[in-house]
Amino acid sequence: MNNIFVYLEIEDGIVADVSLELLTKGRSLANQLKCKLEAIAIGSQLDGIGEQVFSFGVDVLTLADDKKLYPYTSLPHTAILVKLFKEEQPQIALMGATSIGRDLGPRVSSALFSGLTADCTSLEIGDHEDKKEGKVYKNLLYQIRPAFGGNIVATIVNPEQRPQMATVREGVMKKEIADKHYKGETKKLDVSKYVSSTDFVVNVIERHMEKSKLNIKASPIIISGGYGIGSRENFDLLFDFAHVIGAEVGASRAAVDAGFADHERQIGQTGVTVRPKLYIACGISGQIQHVAGMQESSMIIAINNDPNAPINAIADYVITGNVEEVIPKMIKYYKKNTK
Amino acid sequence: MGLKIVVLAKQVPDTRNVGKDAMKADGTVNRAALAAIFNPEDLNALEQALRLKDKYEGSTVSILTMGPGRAAEIIRESLYRGADDGFLLTDRAFAGSDTLATSYALSCAIKNFSKVDVIICGRQAIDGDTAQVGPQVAEKIGWPQITYAEEILECTSQKIVVKRRLEKGIEIVEGKLPMLVTVNSSAPECRPRNAKLVMKFKHAKTISEKQAGDQDYIDLVDERPYLNINEWSVNEIQADANWLGLKGSPTKVKEIENVVFQAKESKRLSPDDFDIESLMRELIANHTIG
Numbered sequence: 001m002n003n004i005f006v007y008l009e010i011e012d013g014i015v016a017d018v019s020l021e022l023l024t025k026g027r028s029l030a031n032q033l034k035c036k037l038e039a040i041a042i043g044s045q046l047d048g049i050g051e052q053v054f055s056f057g058v059d060v061l062t063l064a065d066d067k068k069l070y071p072y073t074s075l076p077h078t079a080i081l082v083k084l085f086k087e088e089q090p091q092i093a094l095m096g097a098t099s100i101g102r103d104l105g106p107r108v109s110s111a112l113f114s115g116l117t118a119d120c121t122s123l124e125i126g127d128h129e130d131k132k133e134g135k136v137y138k139n140l141l142y143q144i145r146p147a148f149g150g151n152i153v154a155t156i157v158n159p160e161q162r163p164q165m166a167t168v169r170e171g172v173m174k175k176e177i178a179d180k181h182y183k184g185e186t187k188k189l190d191v192s193k194y195v196s197s198t199d200f201v202v203n204v205i206e207r208h209m210e211k212s213k214l215n216i217k218a219s220p221i222i223i224s225g226g227y228g229i230g231s232r233e234n235f236d237l238l239f240d241f242a243h244v245i246g247a248e249v250g251a252s253r254a255a256v257d258a259g260f261a262d263h264e265r266q267i268g269q270t271g272v273t274v275r276p277k278l279y280i281a282c283g284i285s286g287q288i289q290h291v292a293g294m295q296e297s298s299m300i301i302a303i304n305n306d307p308n309a310p311i312n313a314i315a316d317y318v319i320t321g322n323v324e325e326v327i328p329k330m331i332k333y334y335k336k337n338t339k
Numbered sequence: 340m341g342l343k344i345v346v347l348a349k350q351v352p353d354t355r356n357v358g359k360d361a362m363k364a365d366g367t368v369n370r371a372a373l374a375a376i377f378n379p380e381d382l383n384a385l386e387q388a389l390r391l392k393d394k395y396e397g398s399t400v401s402i403l404t405m406g407p408g409r410a411a412e413i414i415r416e417s418l419y420r421g422a423d424d425g426f427l428l429t430d431r432a433f434a435g436s437d438t439l440a441t442s443y444a445l446s447c448a449i450k451n452f453s454k455v456d457v458i459i460c461g462r463q464a465i466d467g468d469t470a471q472v473g474p475q476v477a478e479k480i481g482w483p484q485i486t487y488a489e490e491i492l493e494c495t496s497q498k499i500v501v502k503r504r505l506e507k508g509i510e511i512v513e514g515k516l517p518m519l520v521t522v523n524s525s526a527p528e529c530r531p532r533n534a535k536l537v538m539k540f541k542h543a544k545t546i547s548e549k550q551a552g553d554q555d556y557i558d559l560v561d562e563r564p565y566l567n568i569n570e571w572s573v574n575e576i577q578a579d580a581n582w583l584g585l586k587g588s589p590t591k592v593k594e595i596e597n598v599v600f601q602a603k604e605s606k607r608l609s610p611d612d613f614d615i616e617s618l619m620r621e622l623i624a625n626h627t628i629g
Contacts (some may be wrong), residue, residue, distance in 0.1 A: 033495070036364065038445065071510075073482055073512075074474070074485075074486075075483055077534075077574050092567075098506060099486070099487050099503075099505040099506055102470045102471075102474075102486070103484070103486045103487070105470075105471070105474075105476060106438070106469075106470070106471035106473075106474035106475045106478070107474045107475070107477070107478045107484070109439065109471075110439060110442060110474070110475040110478035110479055111476070111478055113589060114589055115437065115439065115588070115589030115591060116438070116439075116473060116590070117589035118467075118468065118469035118470065119468060119469070123373070128591075128593055130591075142593070143590075145467075145578065146598070147355055147467065147595075148352070148466065149596060150598065151354075151597070152594070152595050152596065152598060153596045153597075153598055154592050154593075154594070154595050154596075154598060155592070155593040155596075156590050156591065156592055156593065157590070157591050157593045158589050158590055158591070159591060160589065161589040199484045201515060202483055202485060202512050202514040203512065203513050203514070204510055204511070204512050205500075205511050205512065205513050206509075206510065206511035207508070207509075207511075208508050208509050208510075209507050209508035210507055210508050211506075211507075221627075221628060245628045246628075247628075257355075260572060264506075269614045270468060276629060277374050277627060278622070278627050287449050288600075291600055292598070295600055295601075299403075299627060301604075302605075302617075307558070312605060313600065313602040313603070313605070314601070314602060314603055315603065315605050316603060316605060316606065316608050317605065317606050317608055317618060318605045318606070318608065319608045319610055319618075320607070320608075320609070320610070321609065321610025321611070324556070326610045326615060327376050329610070329612060329615040329616075330615055330618075330619055331618070333612075333615055333616040333619040334619050334623070334628070336616075337471040337616075337619055337623055338618050338623060339627050
């Protein structure tokens with residue numbers, strides 16, 4: 001009872017990275033709170049899920065396995081979580097800030113009247129004092145998230161209601177195996193007791209999911225372009241450079257909003273969070289919302305016309321100049337010195 | 340037979356264009372420096388509603404928003420684009436509401452409408468980016484939901500067919516009415532204002548705005564009832580005050596911090612050949628690249 005639950009997102013029998021990242025976080029929170037880490041998988045043909053998740057330190061894996069539960073639809077998955085949470089009374093429930101988690105989370109939180117904080121960038125355990133009521137709450141989940149376009153960071157708590165619910169974007173938390181031989185227990189739900197036929201009101205009649213070939217967050221080198229790049233065509237220069245040195249191309253929100261780059265390349269609070277060995281920021285001014293998604297890069301090179309661009313403050317190397325001039329030189333001298 | 344459509348919209352500070360004066364010296368947000376705009380995805384939602392109105396004769400589009408008095412501005416913007424009427428939910432009791440308390444207030448207001456077939460709203464608002472209010476409203480009124488919509492392909496009394504745009508692909512889903520739909524920014528942009536509608540509705544006002552205005556306007560509104568923007572307080576929507584505002588919000592803000600990044604000691608380089616070549620040599624030598 002009062003454990004930590006992580007909702008597993010599953011596509012074609014594979015547990016999503018974001019769920020494994022949440023299990024990693026969930027394991028460390030569970031250790032701190034001295035409770036169990038539980039995972040819930042809802043879908044079809046779930047026999048292979050256990051071997052994918054137990055090594056992340058899952059103590060209890062609950063399976064709701066029925067062919068009608070895949071692909072995901074809102075009401076059946078909501079019904080299962082709501083009933084299960086009423087029975088199990090988890091203190092914390094985590095899910096990915098994905099199109100599934102952001103469809104499911106609010107619905108579940110509304111049904112349980114429990115608070116939900118979206119897109120947390122950090123989760124910690126701590127106490128909270130309500131001075132007005134003169135009450136102290138021990139071991140609450142601090143749900144830390146940016147607000148107002150990233151200009152402020154707010155710490156949110158849910159003092160009274162349970163579970164304390166939070167969603168987290170992919171790539172924000174680290175994914176780490178806790179113990180290769182960790183073995184938890186598996187429970188199977190009798191799905192018919194949790195979902196009624198009236199929950200199946202929306203049917204998926206067509207579905208085209210692409211396996212994203214792009215995995216920016218796994219790339220050791222990222223060359224990122226901002227609004228200063230100027231056009232989609234100019235981004236080609238970044239792709240050329242990336243090709244030469246074996247890097248991936250990222251983009252700031254401003255560049256994506258302007259149509260210079262695709263959304264899947266967006267780095268920052270509303271895109272992916274990356275921690276590469278080398279991050280080359282080209283024509284990026286360095287708005288907080290972007291910096292938050294790349295500041296943990298081991299080395300940062302900023303190339304910008306503006307000697308006072310905010311990005312320069314966090315860069316190891318600042319090159320003040322035109323991207324169109326600097327990048328070809330970098331390509332040239334890379335080639336020259338690697339021959 | 341036409342559809343009764345309600346669009347939920349929000350007036351938001353324009354957090355996408357945060358200037359240098361957006362933060363005060365003490366680290367708090369300077370709201371005055373941020374323009375109040377029509378939440379972008381709510382405009383996408385309005386466009387989907389107006390397309391349904393164009394397609395299915397006899398349909399009506401009502402705008403419902405919750406906010407301070409000045410939020411009436413986005414109702415007028417909606418009327419200029421083809422909405423039929425507007426409702427402003429405004430009351431001090433709503434102040435401090437989190438997404439759940441907001442959803443409760445909106446759900447009470449929706450129950451005030453006689454018969455609604457479809458509720459359409461933006462997926463999320465740019466000031467919070469939570470995407471929670473749509474699904475929470477749906478849950479509170481006991482309706483199903485279709486989120487992340489890019490296009491409503493069909494909407495008749497028998498069924499609604501929607502194309503959803505997700506991170507990794509698309510889905511076409513089918514359901515029955517009533518339905519709440521949240522719309523992505525990948526959906527078509529909202530049509531511009533229509534000059535005739537601007538002429539017709541430019542004096543549309545809420546009761547509070549009328550009281551603040553001069554007598555001529557009041558007479559004008561009496562003559563032309565369509566110029567009335569409905570204003571509802573807690574009493575009009577029969578909401579329970581315990582579920583509103585800070586009291587009705589399970590989430591509490593414990594702390595707010597200004598974002599400050601740790602500045603590094605940077606090495607400044609020129610774009611000259613010598614500097615760039617030295618840098619590339621260094622990166623290769625320490626195995627950062629290559």
